[in-house]
Amino acid sequence: MKNAVSRFFFITFLALALSCLMSGCSNTNDYEVYGAIHGCVTDYETGAPLDNATITLSPSGLSKQTDxxxxxxxxxxxxxxxxxxxxxxxxxxxxxxxTTMSGEDFQTDVQLKPIPEN
Structure with a gap:
């Protein structure tokens, strides 16, 4: 009986120690390694927001529409x-x-000039 109790406490101790060690390990997914770019597109003359403007990101080739x-x-x-x-x-x-940096959001606002009417 004494051996069974000792074995139980030993296994419990090992499980707790292993759990503590594993929780201290870091994973690269825990760190923000990507960046973001966001902003607003507005009319140069009026300052009004422009919906459905197309933003293309090079060299990634990603494309988005403004809301x-x-x-x-x-x-x-x-x-x-x-x-x-x-x-x-x-x-x-x-x-x-x-230029994006790891873990940072880069804000850039863009103004578009209307094409003059002839």
């Missing part, structure tokens, strides 16, 4: 330099270069 408030967001981006190309019918395209 009704002119907002866009790209998530889970590798840390590197990107070029945003923003286009909307009736407006001159605009390009911006941004």
């Amino acid at each position: 009704a408030a002119g907002y866009f967001e790209f998530k889970n981006l590798e840390p590197m330099q990107y070029t945003l190309t923003v286009q909307k019918q009736g407006y001159q395209p605009n390009r911006k270069t941004v």
